[in-house]
Amino acid sequence: MDLKSSHSSPVLADPAPINKLRLGVHSNLLPYPQPGPSFSSGKYMAIPRRKPGKIDDVYSNGWLDAMKSSSPPRKKLIKDFTIEVAADDTDIAYSSWMLKYPSALNSFEKISSSAKNKKIAVFLDYDGTLSPIVDDPDHALMSDDMRSVVRNVAKYFPTAIITGRSRDKVFELVGLTELYYAGSHGMDILGPASRSLSNGHPNSIESTPQQGEEVNLFQPAKEFIPMIDEVFKTLIENTKGIKGVKLEHHKFCASVHYRNVDEKVRNVRAGLLLHNVFMMF
Numbered sequence: 001m002d003l004k005s006s007h008s009s010p011v012l013a014d015p016a017p018i019n020k021l022r023l024g025v026h027s028n029l030l031p032y033p034q035p036g037p038s039f040s041s042g043k044y045m046a047i048p049r050r051k052p053g054k055i056d057d058v059y060s061n062g063w064l065d066a067m068k069s070s071s072p073p074r075k076k077l078i079k080d081f082t083i084e085v086a087a088d089d090t091d092i093a094y095s096s097w098m099l100k101y102p103s104a105l106n107s108f109e110k111i112s113s114s115a116k117n118k119k120i121a122v123f124l125d126y127d128g129t130l131s132p133i134v135d136d137p138d139h140a141l142m143s144d145d146m147r148s149v150v151r152n153v154a155k156y157f158p159t160a161i162i163t164g165r166s167r168d169k170v171f172e173l174v175g176l177t178e179l180y181y182a183g184s185h186g187m188d189i190l191g192p193a194s195r196s197l198s199n200g201h202p203n204s205i206e207s208t209p210q211q212g213e214e215v216n217l218f219q220p221a222k223e224f225i226p227m228i229d230e231v232f233k234t235l236i237e238n239t240k241g242i243k244g245v246k247l248e249h250h251k252f253c254a255s256v257h258y259r260n261v262d263e264k265v266r267n268v269r270a271g272l273l274l275h276n277v278f279m280m281f
């Protein structure tokens, strides 16, 4: 493949160090008021809530299976002794997972030949792609080697990180100013001022010279922030007492971590919890 580093990729134009002001932290996203409609926090409360479901629904609608299959199997450790056990089982499980989700690296030729003469943009996930999967999401760190690979890729192609994490958190972890960052599964996108992300969507902010900020922020689901806050409170209430559960509020979405919950408890409670919270909102 012919690589030219002089691509006109829409990289962030502002060489200034990224800080909280630029990247945005919750309501203090920018130093000026955000355009677009504002929504009273009471508005979404008027939506009638549906009744919580039954455990059978969780199994019949396949949510539990979907949650399981979207996570690669992890190695089990006996924590007290820090000994790896069931390594064979883990390897077998991993191989069969790989059969279902084959690596793109094994099809590199095919991919590169079909990309010929096409504009290429690179979209990268963070967890499990740029960083290893670990038990504590706060410890999912990217290596310096990986960081320099991503920095290099961004010299050739417009490169974005799209993640379920919050945008500010993933920037904190990656720290490269030359990328696009799409947090909350794409509901919170930071891009360069030079390129419109939104086609004039009312929930987008594009800087002007007067405002002096070279950012382009697209938050198409801004009106749901109060609802997500409410969902998060409900999750806190509903997970109280489940040992090992960890919650993360990403502004436009929330995560319930059940990785460290005892498997038996998880099978019964995790699916039901999600089902109930979904049904309420």
Ligand SMILES: O=P(O)(O)OC[C@H]1O[C@H](O[C@H]2O[C@H](CO)[C@@H](O)[C@H](O)[C@H]2O)[C@H](O)[C@@H](O)[C@@H]1O
Binding pocket: 125, 126, 127, 128, 132, 133, 134, 135, 136, 137, 138, 140, 162, 163, 164, 165, 248, 255, 257, 259
């Ligand atoms: O879209 P992604 O970037 O893949 O984000 C999905 C979730 O990633 C993080 O959780 C995952 O990684 C953790 C750290 O390795 C691991 O402990 C957890 O079990 C994984 O689900 C992140 O913490 C979540 O908020 C994201 O939803």
